[in-house]
Amino acid sequence: MASAATSGHIQHVLVVGGGTAGWLTASHLAKKLRARSPDGVRVTLLESDNIPTIGVGEGTVPAIRQTLQYLGISETEFIRECDASFKQSIKFVDWVHNPVAGRSDYYHHVFDYPDTRRGDLTPYWLKQAGTGRSFVDAVSVQGLVCDRGLGPKNMTLPEYQGLTSYAYHLDAAKFARLLTRHAVEELGVRHLLGTVEQVRRSDDGDIAAVVTDRHGALEADLFVDCTGFASLLLGQSLDVPFIDRTDVLFADHALAAQVPYGQMDAPIPSYTISTAQESGWIWDIGLPERRGTGYVYSSAHTDHERAETVFRNYLGAAGENAEVRRIPMKIGYRDRFWERNCVAIGLSQGFVEPLEATGILVYDATAKMLADTFPANREVMSTVAAQFNRHVRYAWERVIEFIKLHYCISQRTDSDFWLDNRAAESIPEALREKLALWRCQPPSDYDFPSKMEIFNLPNYLYVLYGMDFVTSAAHISNRFADDDNALARFVEIEAGARQLCEQLPAHRELIRKIKQFG
Ligand code: FAD
Structure with a gap:
C-alpha cells in the first residue's frame, strides 16, 4: 500500500465512519477523484x-438535490428506498409570541426565493403597500402551496425539477443504506467493517x-474522521480542541421518537413543523x-423528566407506545477541521441544533469542498x-448566527430560556451589528459578501419579517417610491399562487404516483 511517506502523492483516502457524513464524503471523493479508474x-x-x-x-435543504443528481442517484429510487417525502418549507409555530390557547402564530421559511428580477418588494411590504398579508405570502407563491398540502411538482416534470424549489424529508438509516450501495457499486468505494482500537x-x-x-x-495518505461526536481521529488522537458554543445556542439535548399516523392515508405536510416550547422546540416531520x-431542549433550563413530559404532551395519543430516545448533543465546532493528514467531516467536525437542517447541508458542502480542492501531495496539504x-470556520460561525436569530428576535417572555436568549451577551457581536443596521434598512446583498454563506439574504428576510422584526420604513421611503408597481406585483403573486396550486397534486398522492410509476 503506497503511503505519503513513500511517494508523497495522495493515492489512498481512508474514511472512518459510515453514517450520513461518512458515505457522503466517500461518495464525493470517489466521484471526483475517479476511484474506479486505475489511475484514480x-x-x-x-x-x-x-x-x-x-x-x-431527517430534514434536508434544496442543495441535497444537486448532490444526489451529481452522484448519479435516481430521484425515484431515492424516494422509494428512503421513505422520502418532499420538503418545501419550515413552518414555525409559537416562535414569535407567548403561546395562547387557540392561537398559534407561525411563519414560513420557504425554499422559493422572493422574485427580485423586477426589484426587491421588501421595502414596499414594509411600507404596507402589500395587502395585509404575511411577508411570505406577499413575496412568494410557495406558502399557499404548503398550506394546501400540495407537492412541489407534478408527474410531467423530469427528476429533480419542481414547479417550486424543494428538499426532502427522509429516513436516515435507509438513506445511509442507499448511499452505501451506490458508493460501493457505482463509485468504486471499498467498504470494510471493523472497529478502530488505536490510532x-x-x-x-x-x-x-x-x-x-x-x-x-x-x-492511508489522508484520513477522514467521520466518527460522529466521538471525533476519534481529529479530536481524540490529534487533540484538536472543541469550541463549545452553548453560550449562544443553549439547546444541548434531544428526545427523539418515531410515531405512526392515525390513518395511513393521512395527508403528509410538505414542510417541517417546528413548534417552540418552554425550553426549546419540537420537530415534526412527515x-x-x-x-x-x-x-430539542436546553438542559440548563429544564430537566430531562420535565422535557419528556412536554414532549409526550405534544405527541398525545400518537406517542403513547413510542420509544423515546435521549441524545446528548455537542454544540460547537473544532478549532481546526483539517489537521496534519486528517480532515473531520460530520458530527466530528461540528454541530448545532437541527432547526434549519444544517447538519447534512454543511457536511455535504465540506465533503464537496474537500473533493474539489483535494491536494495532489503531502507537500501542499497544509496550504490547502x-x-x-478558514472557510469551514466561517460557515459554522454564520450558521450559529442564523440559528440564534430565530431566538433573539422572539418576543416570548414565558420562561428563562426565552429571556436568556435575548441577553445581549449571548448574541454574537456580528449578529448584533447586523440587527442594528436592519432596524433602519432591510437586509441587502451587501450584508452577505462571502461565497461561503450558508444562509443568504432571502433566508434572513423570511425569518426577520416572519417574526415581526421591525425595520423603520421612515428611513427608506424616499428610495422606494414606486408603490403602484409594487402593489400590482403583490396582486400578480397572489394570482400566480392560486394558478400554481391548480397544477400541483396532493403531496401524498404525488409520492404514491412516483413510487408506482416513477
Ligand atoms: P454518525 O451517524 O454518528 O456515524 C458515526 C460513524 O462512525 C458510525 O458509522 C460508527 O460506526 C463509526 N465509528 C465510530 N467510532 C468508530 C470506531 N472506533 N471504529 C470504526 N467506526 C467508528 N441533520 C440534518 O441535516 N437534518 C436534520 O434534521 C438533523 N436532525 C438531527 C437531530 C439530532 C437530534 C441530531 C443529534 C442530529 C441531527 N442532524 C440533522 C445531524 C445528522 O444526524 C448528521 O448530519 C448525520 O447523521 C451525520 O452523522 P455522522 O455521520 O457524522 O455520525
Missing part, C-alpha cells in the same frame, strides 16, 4: 458494526494507520410511512488545509 485515488470506508450511527437527521502516529506527527479489530493496521419527531479551515 483509492477510497476506502471503514465503519464499526458495534458502534451505531446517530440514526437521526497510530508516525514520527512527524501525521496519522500513519488506524489499528482495527479485524483488519489489523490500515494505512414521512410516507410514519412521523419523525423530537424535542489552511484555506479549508
Whole structure:
C-alpha cells in the first residue's frame, strides 16, 4: 500500500465512519477523484458494526438535490428506498409570541426565493403597500402551496425539477443504506467493517494507520474522521480542541421518537413543523410511512423528566407506545477541521441544533469542498488545509448566527430560556451589528459578501419579517417610491399562487404516483 511517506502523492483516502457524513464524503471523493479508474485515488470506508450511527437527521435543504443528481442517484429510487417525502418549507409555530390557547402564530421559511428580477418588494411590504398579508405570502407563491398540502411538482416534470424549489424529508438509516450501495457499486468505494482500537502516529506527527479489530493496521495518505461526536481521529488522537458554543445556542439535548399516523392515508405536510416550547422546540416531520419527531431542549433550563413530559404532551395519543430516545448533543465546532493528514467531516467536525437542517447541508458542502480542492501531495496539504479551515470556520460561525436569530428576535417572555436568549451577551457581536443596521434598512446583498454563506439574504428576510422584526420604513421611503408597481406585483403573486396550486397534486398522492410509476 503506497503511503505519503513513500511517494508523497495522495493515492489512498481512508474514511472512518459510515453514517450520513461518512458515505457522503466517500461518495464525493470517489466521484471526483475517479476511484474506479486505475489511475484514480483509492477510497476506502471503514465503519464499526458495534458502534451505531446517530440514526437521526431527517430534514434536508434544496442543495441535497444537486448532490444526489451529481452522484448519479435516481430521484425515484431515492424516494422509494428512503421513505422520502418532499420538503418545501419550515413552518414555525409559537416562535414569535407567548403561546395562547387557540392561537398559534407561525411563519414560513420557504425554499422559493422572493422574485427580485423586477426589484426587491421588501421595502414596499414594509411600507404596507402589500395587502395585509404575511411577508411570505406577499413575496412568494410557495406558502399557499404548503398550506394546501400540495407537492412541489407534478408527474410531467423530469427528476429533480419542481414547479417550486424543494428538499426532502427522509429516513436516515435507509438513506445511509442507499448511499452505501451506490458508493460501493457505482463509485468504486471499498467498504470494510471493523472497529478502530488505536490510532497510530508516525514520527512527524501525521496519522500513519488506524489499528482495527479485524483488519489489523490500515494505512492511508489522508484520513477522514467521520466518527460522529466521538471525533476519534481529529479530536481524540490529534487533540484538536472543541469550541463549545452553548453560550449562544443553549439547546444541548434531544428526545427523539418515531410515531405512526392515525390513518395511513393521512395527508403528509410538505414542510417541517417546528413548534417552540418552554425550553426549546419540537420537530415534526412527515414521512410516507410514519412521523419523525423530537424535542430539542436546553438542559440548563429544564430537566430531562420535565422535557419528556412536554414532549409526550405534544405527541398525545400518537406517542403513547413510542420509544423515546435521549441524545446528548455537542454544540460547537473544532478549532481546526483539517489537521496534519486528517480532515473531520460530520458530527466530528461540528454541530448545532437541527432547526434549519444544517447538519447534512454543511457536511455535504465540506465533503464537496474537500473533493474539489483535494491536494495532489503531502507537500501542499497544509496550504490547502489552511484555506479549508478558514472557510469551514466561517460557515459554522454564520450558521450559529442564523440559528440564534430565530431566538433573539422572539418576543416570548414565558420562561428563562426565552429571556436568556435575548441577553445581549449571548448574541454574537456580528449578529448584533447586523440587527442594528436592519432596524433602519432591510437586509441587502451587501450584508452577505462571502461565497461561503450558508444562509443568504432571502433566508434572513423570511425569518426577520416572519417574526415581526421591525425595520423603520421612515428611513427608506424616499428610495422606494414606486408603490403602484409594487402593489400590482403583490396582486400578480397572489394570482400566480392560486394558478400554481391548480397544477400541483396532493403531496401524498404525488409520492404514491412516483413510487408506482416513477
Ligand atoms: P454518525 O451517524 O454518528 O456515524 C458515526 C460513524 O462512525 C458510525 O458509522 C460508527 O460506526 C463509526 N465509528 C465510530 N467510532 C468508530 C470506531 N472506533 N471504529 C470504526 N467506526 C467508528 N441533520 C440534518 O441535516 N437534518 C436534520 O434534521 C438533523 N436532525 C438531527 C437531530 C439530532 C437530534 C441530531 C443529534 C442530529 C441531527 N442532524 C440533522 C445531524 C445528522 O444526524 C448528521 O448530519 C448525520 O447523521 C451525520 O452523522 P455522522 O455521520 O457524522 O455520525
